[in-house]
Amino acid sequence: MQEEVSQNIKERNIFAGRLVPLLKKPKIYISLAIIILALAAFYFKGLFIAAIVNGQPITRLAIIKELEKRNGEQALSSLITEILILQEAQKRNVTVTQKEIEDSIKSVESDFKKQEQNLDQALASQGMTRKDFEHQLRLKNLVEKMLAKEAEPTEKEVNDYIEQNKDSLPKELSEKEIKDAVKKQLKQQKLSSKVQEWLADLQRKASINYFVNY
DSSP states (O other), X not given: OHHHHHHHHHHHHHHHHHHHHHXXXXXXXXXXXXXXXXXXXXXXXXXTEEEXXXXXXXXXXXXXXXXXXXXXXXXXXXXXXXXXXXXXXXXXXXXXXXXXXXXXXXXXXXXXXXXTOOHHHHHHHTTOOHHHHHHHHHHHHHHHHHTHHHHOOOHHHHHHHHHHTTTTSOTTSOHHHXXXXXXXXXXXXXXXXXXXXXXXXXXXXXXXOOOOOO
């Protein structure tokens, strides 16, 4: 009997010896997780904290909330417009190539150089990068392609404009150059007018569910 009791105690000690390390492991994992989180918070604090003023942090979330108060409605409207344009372009199978974007940038840069200005500096002053600008140009070109036919001025409109403004038109240009310039100007005017109507129509037809109020 004494031998059986001794054997049971021995077996329990062996089991306990195996169990204790298992019980300790979760504590080790928790400690490691805390250390990893602490290191992450230190090295990647810029992802969560924007600044610290006399020991008091300003979080990125606080900035986002403040920006939403000031420009939330405008930003949301802009994003909705962008999505509607991209969806309509996809529906119509209208695309813009990278070469077209680059050509547009070259044209804009050329205009800036004529005025002795720099495109990158102008973008920086607006808080924009060249990538942001490329994205805007892509949207602009998509819209122009989709509304090209509607914005095209008629021959009569071009001739009427020239007749009404002949005294103020450049004398050094040929008749063809004047017509081309007037046509381009009238097209831009019609396009600006059509874009607003077109976007308003897209919004009326779209299913938009709002989950925030500004």
